[in-house]
Amino acid sequence: MHIRPEQETDISALRALISAAFATARHASGTEAQIVDALRTTGQLHLSLVAQAEGAVVGHVAFSPVWIEGHAPGWFGLGPVAVLPTHQGRGIGSALIRQGVSMLRNQGAAGCVVLGDPAYYRRFGFVQGALWYPGAPEGCFMQQPFRTTAPDGRVTYAPAFGSA
């Protein structure tokens, strides 16, 4: 398995992969593949990493900019992240997340947020903090500042998350 940035030729396989991964997920809107498409067409798919195994695309993670009340720049949101059901539980999701977070850090980003199960995302360094997202279930909105001081305030995702 290796991880690389998405290419144009991956796009239809990615749609199928994301739909398949979320079809049986506990928390799914059913619009995750459309969100990734909308991020791409609006130029807000900042980082789109693909896991490839035996010539096939088996995992994907997206990172897009988020906006923080009070104008703290350089923050990104992780998600959606998806692994083909047949390939889950083998470390592919973890590898995608670790690689993406590391790339953001190396690019000089200020930090990353995620909305999801703390039992999963804590292992990648996400913690609860002063950033908040309206309506997020208790403990499920987490942050990972890459610099010493973390801002506080309300976080807004790219419009693609609402329009899909």
Ligand SMILES: CC(C)(COP(=O)(O)OP(=O)(O)OC[C@H]1O[C@@H](n2cnc3c(N)ncnc32)[C@H](O)[C@@H]1OP(=O)(O)O)[C@@H](O)C(=O)NCCC(=O)NCCS
């Ligand atoms: C979530 C997902 C990306 C994880 O990818 P993966 O390759 O299966 O995960 P890994 O093999 O790297 O990690 C496996 C670990 O994650 C845990 N895990 C997987 N999905 C989880 C979830 N939704 N919530 C909490 N823990 C989860 C497993 O229990 C396992 O834990 P362990 O290491 O303590 O045994 C994948 O399961 C998936 O595509 N799920 C459907 C889509 C989804 O729910 N995306 C996330 C939305 S927040």
